[in-house]
Amino acid sequence: MNPTRPDAPQGTPVGRRIVLGMLGLGAAGVAAAPLLQRGVEALARQDPTGLTDALPAGGAFRYYSVTASVPPKNARTYRLRVDGLVDRPSTYTLADLRTEPQTRLVRDVQCVTGWRVPETPFEGVRLSRLLDAAGVRPEARAVRFTCFDGAYSESLTLEQARRDDVLVALRMQDEPVSHEHGGPVRLYVAPMYFYKSAKWLSGITVTDAVRPGYWEERGYDVDAWVGRSNGREDAPTV
Amino acid sequence: MTSTPGSAVPTAAKMPRPSEQAVRTRRFSPAERWAHGATAALMLLCIASAACLYVPVLAQAVGRRALVVTVHEWTGLLLPVPLLAGLASRALRADLRRLDRFGPHDRHWLRAELRRERGPRPQGKFNAGQKLYAAWIAGAVLVMLGTGLLMWFTGLAPLAVRTGATFVHDWLALAVGIVVAGHIWMALRMWTHRKALRALRHPDGEPASGGMNRP
CATH class of the missing domain: 3.90.420.10 (Oxidoreductase, molybdopterin-binding domain)
Incomplete structure (x- = not known):
């Protein structure tokens, strides 16, 4: 019989270690996020290609709409x-x-x-x-x-x-x-x-x-003061 | 080669079943295929809804933000369920054990793959690459689930933790998207290879395959 029988039940549990490692990395990422975030933003500011806008948290607006489509209105049709x-x-x-x-x-x-x-x-x-x-x-x-x-x-x-x-x-x-x-x-x-x-x-x-x-x-707060609502503590905008 | 004319009337001679069908065994049990199919469907929906929330062009085209958020949250939450349900299957548990354990041949397989060496690469039911993928995606899904829950239920943790969770969720999402795309690409490649290989080995009595070797 082949001495290194590929599907032998023994062997190093590498899979388990990778899963646990990912959990550890995830937790470390959550903890180190402020530092990493500043690094990403500093990089994005020096990026002349604009490629970093496509990456998460590129410091740009994100488009949110709650409906399927919105009819455009112009100076003639707007009221x-x-x-x-x-x-x-x-x-x-x-x-x-x-x-x-x-x-x-x-x-x-x-x-x-x-x-x-x-x-x-x-x-x-x-x-x-x-x-x-x-x-x-x-x-x-x-x-x-x-x-x-x-x-x-x-x-x-x-x-x-x-x-x-x-x-x-x-x-x-x-x-x-x-x-x-x-x-x-x-x-x-x-x-x-x-x-x-x-x-x-x-x-x-x-x-x-x-x-x-x-x-x-x-579920959002009606009185939505920045930094004093929705359970958030962002720096006020005003 | 001379051809023999067929009989015009039914004969007693039986056509033997193609050997291909007789020896072909299923690589995975029905429970495993069900678990994989359900996980794949949830994963694709989860990724598609994520893209509609995140990619500006898609977000603009799709809109309906409240619905897309709900789809994303629930497919994400349910993602581990098929595998957990599949644990009831002995075959699935055995395959999980095979995926978990690495032997010397796996190190050899990885080395050969990374250096693009030719030659035989011993492997069991799964090669080392498949084992790495399985473990990585399992860990990644758990991290996405944890950070996702922190973002969903804002009362669970203080803001600093939620901001961190958002950061990890965003970046890991990018990685998961790339890795899953790679998984699908390699599966498709494997599938076309297998089909081609089968066609070569078992030409299914097509006359063209005999004729190809004729001068």
């Missing part, structure tokens, strides 16, 4: 409706919004899933300005946002909605907001996690109470 508990319901075209005074903010964007894009400029009309123009009634307590993707919604308390750093944004990264990023008009709520900054904004409805939005019905 923003302001209604609910207001004295003067109104509808804005893109041109109307452009004639309003524009505010530019440069803050970090922090996603609740962990990615952060530093120093991203947003420019648009302060939400408080549109609310004042519509004449908010005394019994109003909150604002609900709806989107022309047909599914997404968001909400803020009236107090949050009137902050200076909440915009109806027409520009992002100093360009018109692209369709992929929720253009032509999206909400921008600077101090909160980015899911509050609803894309493809089409409706602003003043209500008597906060109604949880799309992700909030799926």
